[in-house]
Every structure is written in C-alpha cells, then in structure tokens.
Amino acid sequence: MTKPKVLISDKMDPQAAQIFRERGCEVDEITGLKPEELIEIIGKYDGLAIRSSTKVTKEIIDAATNLKVIGRAGIGVDNVDIPYASAKGIVVMNTPFGNSITTAEHAIALMFALARQLPEADASTQAGKWEKNRFMGVEVTGKTLGLIGAGNIGSIVASRALGLRMKVVAFDPFLTPERAIEMGAEKVDLETLLAKADFITLHTPLTDQTRNILSAENLAKTKKGVRIINCARGGLIDEAALKEGLESGHIAGAALDVFAVEPAKENPLFGTPNFISTPHLGASTSEAQVNVALQVAEQLSDYLISGGVTNALNMPSLSAEEAPKLRPYMALAEKLGSMIGQLSHDVIPRISIHTEGAAAELNQKPIVSAVLAGFLRTQTDTVNMVNAPFLARERGIEVREIKTEREGDYHTLVRVSVKTSQGERSVAGTLFGNAAPRLVELFGIKVEADLDGNMLYIANTDAPGFIGAVGTTLGEAGINIGTFHLGRREAGGEAILLLSVDGSVPQELLCKIDALPSVRRVTPLKF
Template identity: 60%
Template sequence: MAPKVLISDKLSAAAVQIFKDRGIEVDFQPDLGKDKDKLAEVIGNYDGLAIRSATKVTEAILEKATNLKVIGRAGIGVDNVDKEAASKKGVIVMNTPFGNMITTAEHAIAMMFAVARQIPEASASTHAGKWEKSKFMGVELTGKTLGVIGAGNIGGIVCNRAQGLKMKVVAYDPFLGEEKAKKMGVEKVELEELLTRADFITLHVPLTEQTKNILSAENLAKTKKGVRIINCARGGLVDEAALAELLKSGHVAGAAFDVFSEEPAKENPLFNLPNVVCTPHLGAATTEAQENVALQVAEQMSNYLLDGAVENALNMPSMSAEEAKVMGPWVSLAGHIGNFIGQLTDEPINAINILYDGTASGMNLAALNCSVIAGILKKANPDVNLVSAPVVAKERGIQISTTSQEKSGTFDGYIKVTISTPERERSCAGTVFSDGKPRFIQIKGINIDAEVGEHMLYTTNNDVPGIIGTLGGVLGKHGMNIANFTLGRAGAGGQAIAIAYLDEKANAEAMAELRDSGLFEQIRPLEFTLA
C-alpha cells in the first residue's frame, strides 16, 4: 500500500509532483494548516505531513496522528513543531537547512549594506521630496572588522562574502576548529574578544538555551562604540530592549533585524528608532529558496517513506539512502539483539553498553544505538521505535554507553550488547553473514550460531544428558516443528543454552511440560518481527 502524505501549507507544484512520481499518494490542501481542528480531524489518515510555517503541529495534533511517521518542514526553523511530543510519538521531524542558505546569507549582507549607508531612511526621505544629502553620512565596509557569531552553513557563506568585500572577519563558534578557521580565512576568537573588536556583528546561530540572549545587556555593553548589529538568524538572540537603549545613547550606531523575539512583530523596542532597518523575516524569501526547500523536503520525505533514508532529521540520526541499503541488515541485527535481551529481562534496566567491533564500528553508530535501545524497550513499550527509544530511555534514567574497537575475532564485525540491572548483567552478541541474515553468535559469554526467526524458544540448563531429547519430544508431542536448533555450553557439565527456531508460536501446554521436567533453569518463548 502506497504511503500517504498531506501537504497542509503552500508548496510548489514541482514538489507535489515529486511525491507523485515516487509513487506516494499526496493530498495537497495548502490552507488546511490554518484550521487546527480540521487538521486534527484528518491527520490520522496520513504517513507524512509536509509543512511550511503556517501549520502548527502541537501535541494535540500529534495525539490524533495515529499513522504519522514523518513531518517535513520546508525551511530551517521548526518552532511550529512540538519536537518533544513528536519524538515521544515516534515521528521523525525533518527540516531543509541547505535550501535557503545562500538566500539568508545574502539577506544578512544586504542588511549590513543598508545599515552602513542608511539606505531605507535615505530612500524614504528622497521619496518625500527632500534632498538631505548631508544627513545620511555612511561608513564603508572595506577594511572594517566583521564579527560573525556562528560560522556554520549560513555564517560560513557570510564570512566568504565579507572577505570578498575586503572586510577582516573574526568568528566565534565553539564548534569551529582552528584548522577549519584557517581554511575559511577567518580568525577564531572567543565571544568577549569579538565584542570588543568588531565594527559589525552578525548572528548566525540557532536559538537554544545556550544561545538565548547571547547578546545580553551585559554583552552589548562590552561592544565597541559605533558598532552595527545584524540579526537575520533567530529572534531571542539579542536583548532588544537593551539594544534600543544603546542605540538611543549612540553607543550602537545602527542595527538591522529580520527576526524578532515575538513574531509577527506588531511592536518592538527597536521600531521607529533612527538607523534601525527592519524586515518581516525575509531571510529565506526568494523565489529560488522557496522552490529549493519545497523540492528538498519532498525528496527527503519520499526517501524516508520508501527507502528508510533519514536526512536532516532533528530528532534522529541521519542515514543516507546508500547507508540505509548497506546498514539495513545491521540495523535489523541491532534491533534483534536488543529485543532478545529485552524479552529476557523482567527487572528495571540501569545501563546499556553497546560494543561495535570491526566492520560495525565504522557504521553510523548513532542509528544503530537507536535500534538497540528500541529493541530492548519494545517488551515494556510495544509502540517504541527508533525515534522515541532514546527519549523513553532518558525518561527512565537508563545510562547509554558505546564502545568501538578494531576487528578482534573470527568475524569481520559484530555488535555486543550488555545491560545492567539491580540484580544482574546480561549480554548478547550478533553479526550479519554474507547472505545478509542476522545471527546471534554469543549469549551469556557462550558461543553459538543461531539464525533469527519469528518464533523462537530459549532455554538454559546444566550440561547433562537428555536435554535435546526432552526438547524434541515435548515440542513434537504438541505438534511444534523445529526449523533450526542451536546448542552451546560454557564447558562440559557447566552451564548450557539452547535456541530453537520454531515454525509456529510456542504453546503454553508445551512450555508447562518442559518446566515440569525439572531439567531447565529458564524457558522463554521469544517473538521477533522480521523485515
């Protein structure tokens, strides 16, 4: 059955066609996002939701989204999506961070020119029939120092454009390495130094707890007298009231803002001040950018719904279509190992350690981690998936740790998962054979070779005669056929395990008879969902 996608905001016809060309059923209702009640009424019918900024995806909407798997935002900002509620619901939230990078960077440069030469005020004055040539004395950009806060995708383009204007660029970004800074031709500095040196300051960071009010009243007071400040990133990065006072006092010579702490901005401390340029969040408002992000979100959502590729997700590790093809068997294996341990564990889990060996260590470990965690938690929470699993684990206080190592044994690569509970440690390891099928290769430190089946039976016992006969006899008596059977032991007369791959689900009568035999320490029927 083809996936169904709802487009509830305005998207280009070309984006709609991408869904159709990929065989996805698409429902284009560009005004539906404005009607939250109607959206809540129909959202349960769709696998995907494509939006811009008009649709508000709240917790209440998500509660009704019983089939929803992915939300695609055509643009960078996802303030209109409750990401936490989406994660708990197991819904991937994607954005399109690259489709409007150039457009937003160009707008920041344009705003810098506008405030340097007081272009809006000069234009208004000239339109009014005045000729106030001496009133609008500007400054050159050439030779000035531009302080860039956030030298990522958009900030990096601004740095490049500013260098073309013969500006000296200093950048503050905790994630910018010295080597990368050299390649970019910028000087990496701490925020304090940037504030005291920059003639112009432009912001290009997301709004987080760490960046909120990064230009606070205290930091604004540290800036160089005559500085001009540009914000085309996110409202809330600058204390607008404090900036207004510094503009009035003349300490700050000008400001250019495209974003505000409250939007739509009907009133703001910066409005109607001299040499303050304001635009209504136009950073991405070009024909090219709007088309780019629409096409990009359609491709990303299609790739996920059809191939499992995760691109530009905000609440799950990204995995390209190529990675998804190569990693598919390993993602399944990770889930099966986690599911095996989860089905055997009845007490609360304190910690999960995941060891990646050889080939597995070079893969997308974040995605594999999600699969392991989801598998472990599935017994207690059947609705958990790769998106919601880390959230659920965090809520339960489960500590997650990951270890990687080079090839250390017979297999080219394997995954080993160990959990800790108040009562015990439990471990299981597995690998993917050349046929693409996952195998369990070690349980409780005992080596085995067990193919994963939909219906399985796991037993533990002391290594004594009669185990195989009892298992085969009891299962045969109750009409249960064994498709595959694996034994392993720690040593002669020591602890032993058996895994039977059954053609059908184990019945209660057979399990009761095996328990009554007194030969087994543990008997667990197991169920696995196979791709």
C-alpha cells in the same frame, strides 16, 4: 504495494508535488486548513509537508495515527511539537540549507544598508529633500565583522565579507581551529569579538545558551559605534537594551529581520534612530522558496520509499545510499536488543553497544537506535527507531557506544551488553553473507542461531538424555520443532538450548519443561 500518502498543507512550489508523484508517493495539496479540519483528515497520511502556517500540535499528532514523517520546508520548526512527535515515533525534518545563501545575502544587504543609511536616505530624498551632507556613511572595507555562530549560514556570510576585504572574527563553541582557518576567520571568545567587531551579525539558533546572548551587559562591552545585524532568530538580543544603546549613540546602527515576538506589528524599537527592520525576509527569495520545497519533497519521499533520513531533528541521518547497506545491520541490532530485553527481568540502568570490524566502520546511530527499539519493544508496543532514544532517556537508561575497527573472530560483529544485578550480560551477532542476521554468542556461551519467529530459550546443566527429554515433552504436546541450537561452557557444566518452534508454547507446557531434570530456566522468545 500501497503507495505512501503525503499531505502538503501549506502553499509550496508545484514542483514539490510533482517530485512526490515521480518518486512513488500519492500526494494531496490542501492548504489553509483549520486545526479541526486537519485533525479530521491527517489520519490517512504517512507524510506531512508544511511551511510555517501549519501548527503541528499534540492534538494533531494524536490524530495522525499513520504519520511517519513531518517535513518543514525551511529551517525553523517552532510550529512543530518535536518532543511529542518523537515520543510518538514520528521523524521531523527540516531543510536547513535550502535558504542559506538567501539568508546570508540578506545579512550582507542589511550591513550595507546600515553602513550607508540607505532607508533613511531614500525616505528623505523621496520626500523632496536633498540632504547630501546629512547621510555620512562608513566603508565596510577594512572593517572587522564579528560572527556569532559560524555554521552554514555564518560561513557563507564570512566568505562574502572576505570578498569585501573585511576582517572576520568568529565566536562559536563548535567551531574548530581547522574549520576557522578554512573559513578565513579568526576564532575568538565572545568578549574578544564584542571588543573588536565594527559589525556584528548573528547566525545561531535560539537555545537556552544563546537566548539574549547580546544582553545589556554584553552590548555594553561592544566597541563604540558598532552596527548589529540579526537575521537568525528573535530573542538573541535584548531589544530594550538595544534601543538604549541606539539612543545613547554607543550603538551606531542596528538591523533586525527577526524579533522576540512575531509578527512584530508593534515594537519599542520602531522609530528609533538608525534602526532598520524587515519582516523576517531572510528566506524570502523566489530561488529559496523553490529550493526548500524541492528539498522537503525529496527528503520525505526518500524516507517513505527507501528509508533514507536527511536533516532529521530527532533521528540520526541515514542517506538513501547508506540505507540498503545498514538495513541488515539494523535488523541484526534490533533482534539482539529484543533478545536481551526478553531475557532480562531486572531494571536495566545501562546498555552498551559494541561494534567490531566492518560494523564499526558504519554510521553507528541507526545501529544504536535499532538496539534500543528492539530492547524497549519488550516493554511497550509504541516504540520505533525514532522514539527509542527518547524513551531510553525517559527511563534513565545510560547508553554507551563502543567501536573496535579491527576484526575479531568475525568479519563483522555487533555485541549488546546490559548491566544487571548479577553483572554484565551480553549477546552478540554477525551477518552471514553480509545480509542474514545470526546469533553467535549468548551470555558468554558460543551458540549459533537464526533469530526468527517463536523460539524457546532453555538454560540447563549439560547432561545425557536432556535433549531427548525436551523433544519428547514438546512432541507429546503437539509442538513441532524447527531447529535446535546448542552451546555449553564445558562438559557437564552450564549449557544453553535455543530451539525454534511452530507456534507459541502455552504456559502449562512451559511449566512442564521447567520441571524437567537439569533445567535452570525456560523463557519463550518471539522475533
């Protein structure tokens, strides 16, 4: 078996390359590549490990004909064209927790620096002044810290603040009351936070909803004398309005580690009184650099070797432990999606995936993605589990997920239904021995069949001699039948014949079968 090949294109701790090799990957460390140089070599790699220097553009992705996964050692992925990578079926991962403590500690450090005016006091003292009375700081004990964003980093900041005997209020639309209690924070709306907080620290990604969350309007609502820290993302604060607030004295101090435009070699805030800046140092500790490098190596090798998906930004997470258990379900789901895709000739506005019994207890996202991949593969070759949800949205297909944990006729069942002009049509399957995918129902008719290789689907009216006529027609054409699978609604009514054949059936022969008495429809299938 050929080993997966990985390129490390940015400087990382050397232990990362060692992890790749120990886990069964070949790895090349080639850093400082120009875009045209990366385009020239990227086609031979299955995985790409980067930091912030490498820009993974559309042109590079087009050249990456074998690339399966991109791993960013760190949180920010602004240097990766994620939508285009998704459309090409490439998994994009980051390591959001490797530098969480480091970033949280930097926020706390900046809070102390603001509270005690440390940078200005240092510069004054080293200039030979002894301005003891000039630098009158404030205590953090007993003050209220306002968290905008209470995810992983925000929760670490909260725990450190509580240890400093601060009060913590948090604004985060995704923060549950139970999680707030667990953090020791009071969940509040944004206006309450702005009015109550003595210190405000931001820990949220930059999205359309969070851009300029501290706008001029919101900065005006803050408590007079507030101090503001941002170690998250540039663009969360209106920098011009922040400067005005500092100059007017409404804002007592601000410390930014991130800026709307980086590298921030020029900025209107520079030189403003009571303003502290650092050059995006949130993740810059030796421990964090090692952690993110090791994590990205572990994540990429897990995906390339065992199929485990961790911290993916465009695909459901699937741990290396989950992958073996889910793999047969994903195979079943993909076959069912493929079958209903091959048998449906209408425009499909909606697909529903219903799991029952043991299947309903599993991670549903990989099962759903596998159904969509199987379904869409009947329309395009360039589809996999990564880009299938993206392509479904692009085609305007509504995707529904339904779970029923109780068992029905089977210990485990996956049903795929589509909305057509004739109404809902569905196929259902189970696993035999928890491993072998098997069809058990087709368009409401009970029929058991393995879905493999070349098959024929024949819808017919149940009548004596029909099976013999089909067998004779195929035999005269030299087509060998592997297996027969039969099902019917009632004697003399609608029936289904599924048979596996050795090799594809030519169009001329399909027309002969279609012309047989009782045949309503014949469709070749391939799995």
